[in-house]
Amino acid sequence: MAFSEKIKLLAKQKSAFRCCLCHKPFVEIHHIIPQAEGGSDKLENAAPLCSYCHDLYGGNPEKRKTIRQMRDDWWKVIEKRCKNLTESVDLEKFCEIQCGENWEGILRSGGIYLYHAVFEEEDFEDSVYHIHRLVKTTQDKYPNQRRFLFLDIDGHKNENGGFDHDMHELQVNFLLGLLVQFLTEIHMPLGTIKNEKAQRNDVPERIEIFEKLDQESINEAIDKGISSIWVADKDKLMTFE
Template sequence: MAFSEKVKNEAKRRACFRCVICHEKFVEIHHIIPQAEGGDDTIENAAPLCASCHDLFGGNPEKRKQIREMRDYWFDLIEQRFNGEINILEPIQKDENNFNMLKSKGIVIYHVVYEHEDFETSASILIKLLQNAQKRFPNYKRHLYLDIEGHKVKSGGFDQDMFELQSDFSLGFLMHFFTSIHMPLVGVENNKVQLNNVPEEISIISDEKELVKKMRKESKYKHIVVYPTEE
């Protein structure tokens, strides 16, 4: 069997009639799991792809998981942007850089936090590394490897700065922009598609009072990450 017209139309509508990989128009509905391997004809197995992306990635078993993730991400994005309806006044641009997310190998970012570095210094360095990686290798899968020298307390664990850098900052904020993060505390794989809309301006503010002052002084922050200090 093949997809019913109802399933085809539903998949196209949810993708805003765009390819879920490159966002180009004129799509056909692709079986993520081929029918020959038991793939069904439901919306869960359907991915709108343009002819180019279908030829490049559709027949590669290694890309199935990523195609599904990119489809789910694109469906959610369209739902949030248009509430499920097409808005012809907001054209969608083709995104050729999404091809890079489907390449077998990504890039590795490695950083060592030295003993003299505090939270703000280390966080700022990681942000710059992320921004530079996106500029030099747009939308490639990114893998962060983080080592930490010193910063231990008597009990053997990490001090407050390095605990927050790993748990709150890296896992709570940076994880969205990486495919995986590997740190002394833990190694984690991102269970969603890596985000690539990396903000050009990110302010690290550890003092809530200082945050209020800055927001009053400059009202146009593109992104602010707040980590309150302990009293």
């Protein structure tokens, strides 16, 4: 037998959808001990690997112990990220942050799964545009269906190994501050967020970002007929109609 969809999704989520060896995105779940040698289809035998690492190390019996150790260490890193997010972000009880949850209920409940990978050359504005269009198009095509967003980020690290300003803002301010109300769940590198309120199904038609926060920008938004304004941070003004 192969890994169940539940096990595969759980293993990927525990790795933030990244390879447990090189930490690059786009992974498949590899049997550490092959099925032909009696390897199980349980989580403890599952390792999220990118295609390169799978080809390079996956078939080498001498690397099995190393793969398991590196997987466990990487899972601890992601678990710590989730804990740090829980302690540092005030969600005002709008969301619940969960890590390592049981996927069975999600898989049985149905819904639409959305995935977006932010590449190194993609900045904050590009990411907002792509994610917004993804969610809006899905709402239009599958009205009222529960939406689960999976976000991956390639690169965009600062000198301390954390995310740069744009990607921190994208996750904490844009996704948690605005978009989460239009989704059922968000799975991103900083953690898994479950919307505890009913998912809204009125995603705005467009989003605009102003590079400075001043009265001129506010007046410009009003002139365009934009009635609601969301402040991303002190440097950016994000609006939606």
